[in-house]
Amino acid sequence: VGLPADCKLADGTCDLIPVKKADPTKKCFDAPTTTTLAPTTTLAPTTTLPSTTASRSATKRRCKARLNGESCNGAIVRNGTNETIIDANNATWTIFSNSTVFKDGLTAGPTANVIQLVYWNGTVYHENENHDWWQWINDTWISESDTQVLSYLNSSSGCTPTTISDLITSLETTTVETSSLSYISNKSSSNYFAPYSCNDSNYIGDFCNISMKPCDIDPCYDMSNCTNNSSQRLGYSCNCMSGFTGINCDVNIQPCKVNTCLQNGLCIEMNVTDFICNCSQGYMGIHCQDMISYCNRNVTCLNEGICRPILLDYKCECLYGSSGRHCENLAAGFVIRQYVAKSFSYIAIIGIVAVYLFVIILDTLKYIFGIDVARNERRELRHKRNLHKKKNLEEQQARKTHLVLRYID
Template sequence: MPTIGIWIIIQLMISKMAGESFNQPKFSSLPTWNPNATYFAAGNISGNAIYNIFITTDNTIYIPLLDCCSRLPNSIFVTSNNDIYVSIGGSPYSIDAWTLNATSSISSMPVDGPCFSLFVDIEDNLYCSLNTLHKVVTSSIIGSTNSTTIIAGTGNAGSSSDMLDGPRGIFIDRNLSLYVADCNNNRIQLFYFGQSNGITIVNSTEVIRLTPLNCPSGITLDADGYLYITDRYNNRVVASGPNGFHCVVGCSGSADSTSYGLQQPSALSFDIQQTSSSFLAPTCSNSITIGSYCNVTSTSCDILQPCQNNASCIDSNTSSNGYICSCLSGFYGLQCQIDNRPCKSYTCWNNGICNETSKTEFICICSSAWEGSNCEIQTNYCQNVTCQNNGVCRSLTKNYTCECLSDSYSGRYCQIESNTLVFHQTISKSFAFIAIIAMASVMMIVIVMDIMKYCFGIDVISKDLKRIRQRTKVRKRKTPIIIRFIYVN
């Protein structure tokens, strides 16, 4: 068996649901599966590296074989009209679409890396999780488009609410909310429609059967909205339920190639079986076990699983409920359902670390770029920064930038002047200096002439002034005109 992983096909005794091309079954409140799996592999599948699996509502199984050919298909999605979308993991990267009865594929969406997972929502939008580029992109499959939109992540690895680190499996529900298996951050992120900041619904501190998540890779939801997650490096599949998370398959946690073990699972998909009109209950050899596979004990703790928040359940004949929940510190209530800890999963925002200082008080150690009692305020990095030349400071995540008002300035603080501006300033100063010298010279001449006239009696311009006055009088003196009138009749 290849070490890259084996795959789960979960058989369900449930009627088919219509709407999507994939199966979202509705389970009982405490569903169980046969712990011993059936190895599913045809002759041309065994030995190939596989990262994904897709099962349609008519139980057609699609598996991209990574080692089958040079183009390296590594993820797949099939729509309700049987259009097949395949991510090509080899360069040049692309997402190819095969329509029903087509003999060749067409490029559906431009991508700059391999898609670990593909998904098409109810509005015909195609999603791709770019594992190595730390983002999820989307594009409409209606009409022709050559553009994509980043819907989650920034393209850089990180653990803040708007960033991802090695995203793998994705799922989009009917409300267009995006669920992302954020592998390297060991968490599940939920991005509501139109929001770039995600909410951590399962984090790295969530203990499931004494072990936190270790690279969640595949994710799907059932009809009630409960999560099913392939926990890759814990070699198991876990699921949420009315009483919190529990292990479904591979619960030993060790890599195992037996029928009851898993080895680095990466994806999962539900199939469908029609409900039988009759049911024959099995006869269990042990009187304290029940269930279709005689693998569930009949005690209150095992049947009800009532204790929440990782509390220990103790069967008790003296209790009216048949059990007693031993709560962890900070929890109380009949089922340990009330969380009275000062530090909760949502106390410190934006990946802040909550430290309890007493039984009722806490302090948040905020990650860089955040501050406040709950790490709810983004740090203003412009507070002590002065941009020169009327530049405007704009605070960024973990940084700041000075936006210069024109191309004449550049530099970290807009302190660098362009050569053109320096030249213009030099010319302006030169003209101003020449004008000042000219004005000063005229004033000096006037002052010197006044001193010579009034102090020494020397009027250097008196003759010129007299000549100008005489010339003016001559021009003003006019020759008289004599008019004679002649009598005609």
């Protein structure tokens, strides 16, 4: 692959190769002194880079050509340099000596104290000395607030390869030796996709901010320790705290759980399986589920009141006409009605008792002492009944009609 012979460098040289200064479509940038390719790098389902190793440490700069003169994705221009950025519209961007941004030799909007320009995803960004980032959109500068974009801009250190052409250049080192990768340079870069490889293999993503380590997402519950372990099925293992088990320590096997003791009771573990509940005042039971009934402590509600237990106390539910702690107070009207009801009750009882005594006395005189107090009255009643019957019989005979039949010859 080697280096192009027409790459323009700021110092006028390009790895001892003549410079073609009239070609503005070339871009140079710093490169590491040594680069090593992995034995196999897959770029597409059917495209594989052969094993290659190229190295040389004498030169510290390399060249990078861009199609249509556009700068690479992630290109940086810092204040105090003569470097430029060429966007997709072939506009040239630079930082002037007074720390303002120029586009095609004219001031690009109101800017001041600019410290660097960054070209990323087809957009030009600038950062001022207050470390605020602005993007050029519709011929004006707009403050950048996207956290992902800001994360990339603050961590960017140069171009990132996004095509096969970029990948080949990024894999080049300062050597003029040919490589077995040369066949790729003849391919059209639009037919391939080369994902960006982060410096730290434990991270992925456009900004290298997505961790590949399972423990970074905290899969272990209840403050358990997570250990990355590739030999495990999930790639990690959890060292569970006492009382928890399961793959993610999400199974609670403690005898004392959140609602083991109710009503704010305190759960005390006796061993790994047993517990006791120290119940709050007014409750009892294995789980503090029962409220202590103060109605069972010789409490009497008067006037047919009903005792109802409440927390740490009791209450007498009184009937109509009564009131008080134990329903001992009665209304005046209710007292009068009670007295009247009692009076009628007493009168009825006295009458019943009097009749009962009268009958007993009569039976005693007749069957014990032989005194029949009602004998004359009974005799008189029988005589009156006999006279009445006799009178009725005579009247019936008087009303009878006699019929006389005579025979005449």
